[in-house]
Amino acid sequence: MSKHHALDRFGRSGNPVIRSAAFQERVSGNEERMSLEGAVNKTGILLFLTVIAAAVSWNYQGPLMTLVSSLGMFVAFVSGIMTFGFYFFFVGWLVEPRPHNAPRTAPVYAIGMGFFIGLISQQAESLYPGIVIQAVSLTFFVAASLLLAYKTGVIKPNQNFLLMVFSATMGIFLTYLANLIYFAVTGNNFFVLTDNGTMGIVISLFIIGIAALNLVLDFDIIEQADEQGAPKYMEWFGAMALVATLIWLYIEILRLLMKLRGR
Amino acid sequence: MSYLTIVTGLLGLISVFVFFYLLKFKASTKQTQRNDRIKWSKYIPYKNETPVVDSEKESDDAKFKDN
Numbered sequence: 001m002s003k004h005h006a007l008d009r010f011g012r013s014g015n016p017v018i019r020s021a022a023f024q025e026r027v028s029g030n031e032e033r034m035s036l037e038g039a040v041n042k043t044g045i046l047l048f049l050t051v052i053a054a055a056v057s058w059n060y061q062g063p064l065m066t067l068v069s070s071l072g073m074f075v076a077f078v079s080g081i082m083t084f085g086f087y088f089f090f091v092g093w094l095v096e097p098r099p100h101n102a103p104r105t106a107p108v109y110a111i112g113m114g115f116f117i118g119l120i121s122q123q124a125e126s127l128y129p130g131i132v133i134q135a136v137s138l139t140f141f142v143a144a145s146l147l148l149a150y151k152t153g154v155i156k157p158n159q160n161f162l163l164m165v166f167s168a169t170m171g172i173f174l175t176y177l178a179n180l181i182y183f184a185v186t187g188n189n190f191f192v193l194t195d196n197g198t199m200g201i202v203i204s205l206f207i208i209g210i211a212a213l214n215l216v217l218d219f220d221i222i223e224q225a226d227e228q229g230a231p232k233y234m235e236w237f238g239a240m241a242l243v244a245t246l247i248w249l250y251i252e253i254l255r256l257l258m259k260l261r262g263r
Numbered sequence: 264m265s266y267l268t269i270v271t272g273l274l275g276l277i278s279v280f281v282f283f284y285l286l287k288f289k290a291s292t293k294q295t296q297r298n299d300r301i302k303w304s305k306y307i308p309y310k311n312e313t314p315v316v317d318s319e320k321e322s323d324d325a326k327f328k329d330n
Contacts, residue, residue: 040286099309130268137275144282151285153293162301221303223290230309237309 032232039222042239046110050243053114058122069119076112079105083240089170102236109240113247124254128261135254142212142253143246150219157220165217168210196259204256211249218242 057069083105085097121132149155179190192203222238289295303309 037287097307099307133268134271137271140275140278140282144278147285151290153291158299224303234309
């Protein structure tokens with residue numbers, strides 16, 4: 001029997017160590033591996049693109065820019081789905097994650113979301129001067145605090161943590177989706193989302209907490225992908241996940257500050 | 264611009280530097296060396312899309328005589 005027939009007939013080794021995922025995850029010798037520094041650089045690039053796009057949309061107000069901002073958000077949403085996939089309760093993955101798309105979709109996502117947050121930031125600033133600087137500062141303050149907690153091992157994400165955060169995030173997403181449909185039909189928003197009383201503020205704080213915990217998951221993805229010698233595109237994937245969460249956190253903090261200032 | 268805005272702005276600037284500075288460091292062993300870590304490769308397929316098969320390389324399988 002030739003060696004190839006034996007391989008076909010009996011298969012690869014049954015040794016669980018050799019068959020483990022660790023061997024599948026290794027990058028071949030010819031391909032570049034990701035690094036933490038690379039992921040940091042990509043994060044910086046994406047945030048820079050976001051800020052530039054936001055600055056453009058802030059300064060050039062008008063119906064055309066409103067259209068561009070709305071289109072930007074839609075394009076960002078599609079880029080996000082093409083990279084992170086789309087998971088739905090009781091159904092599973094409607095779109096599978098495709099991290100290798102990240103080098104192409106990440107800059108598109110950053111620019112698209114930049115146009116959107118520039119528009120909402122300018123509107124918030126016109127109502128409450130100084131609110132944008134406060135929101136940006138608080139966003140990075142929360143991010144830096146959680147990063148310190150993660151790096152020092154104070155927060156240790158495990159499977160239960162993932163399940164809790166993922167479930168809460170999906171719940172928030174479904175609430176926003178329901179609110180969008182309700183708004184489209186009635187022209188009103190859900191009271192709990194727009195209320196600037198105690199209930200509305202507590203809800204906002206809860207959502208900010210969940211967004212912040214998502215940051216911990218992003219840090220863990222980047223850390224583990226670096227440890228495992230993941231391909232270079234994982235730098236873009238990790239950076240995109242981090243920037244997406246930072247943007248969400250910023251929007252929620254901005255919303256909370258507007259509620260507090262509006263009381 | 265109010266004092267609160269200036270103070271929070273400075274805090275934010277410091278936070279940005281701290282954030283990018285800390286991001287470059289590996290996490291402590293307290294974080295990385297534990298048994299209950301999330302196995303991200305199970306959820307995010309970041310293995311090679313096209314496995315490299317080197318037919319020139321000597322196989323590790325047992326050599327059977329060709330019949």
